[in-house]
Amino acid sequence: MTGSAGFIGRHLVAALAERGDDVLGVDRGEAPGETRHAFERVDMLDAGALSGIVAAHAPEAICHLAARTDLDEGAGLTGYAVNVEGVQNLIRAIRTTPSVGRALFTSTQLVCRVGYTPRSDEDYQANTLYGRSKVLGEQIVRREDGGGVTWGIVRPTTVWGPGMSAHYQRFFRMIRRGLYVHVGRPRRKSFGYVGNVVHQYLRLLEAPAERVHRRTFYVGDYEPLDLHRWANALADAFGARRPLTIPDALARWGARAGDAVNALGWRRFPLNSFRLNNVLTEYTFDLRPTREVCGDNPYSLEAGVAATAAWFAARPGARRKWWARGHLVR
DSSP states (O other), rough: OOTTTHHHHHHHHHHHTHHHHHHHHSSSSSSSSSSEEEEOOTTOOOOHHHHHHHHHHHOOOEEOOOOOOOOOTTOGGGGGGGGGGGHHHHHHHHHOTTTTTEEEEEEEEGGGGTTTOOOOOOOOOSSHHHHHHHHHHHHHHTGGGGSSSSSEEEEEEEEEEOOOOOOHHHHHHHHHHHEEEEEOOOOOOOEEEHHHHHHHHHHHHHHHHHTTEEEEEESSOOEEEEHHHHHHHEEEEEOOOOOEEEEEHHHHHHHHHHHHHHHTOOOSSSHHHHHHHHHHOOOOOOHHHHHHHOHHHOHHHHHHHHHHHHHHSSTTTTTOOOOEEEEOOO
């Protein structure tokens, strides 16, 4: 598995190891903490090293998760080379390793702009360099027929859960401190608790070939998430006050102020027009094809919130007290 030290990767290798599979994790960074699987450190852009590792370990299946996923576009499209050249290098390694019978290539929902529902697997509407790089990666997979093995493309929705990125940790921190507010009416979005996403990867790895080959699957929770319900559930789990609701117009004014602050160099200001647009835009994807192959998800929203809140509260420094909206929030 490439990208084994990443968010989804860490959960997936743990699930594979837990059920007794022999797992090789591949990542350009260090192996995360204690591991129960073999690990090789390699850069996806080093084609020779990657091919050597794949050939030496002779895997039966490959799950490709390695990617650059941020939206910092300062270096241009070349800054996302791992999402393009890395895919090409992996396919070359697959072609020269006869043991490989299946490969899952992870892409992103951002091959289309937020709010756009694609009409087909190749209806691309990316509006970020990250999304464009993933489009190019998908096109390579299709052009090269996945290296001549059974293959599928996986597009994660917005994935959350224990170990999630610093961006979502800030969101959780604001809820815990009582600083987060709802904006306008509830919006529905395709999100995915990481436990359910891992379940779907496992099923796609073992499903009959004809149900996976040359298909594209969105992975996540089958029902779109109501952001108000999610944030309220998190607040309840933290013992914090449920978020207040402000009108859209007030939020847009705050976002314009945030744009000005960002322009002055404070990039970490929590609200700007880009982020607000993402909050206000509903987006849902058809996960019925995924459900038909993978079956029901094992985790409810409540179970995911409980596990994530427990992980977040157990992080170093998480038990500090914060003054928020006139009361202490733990």
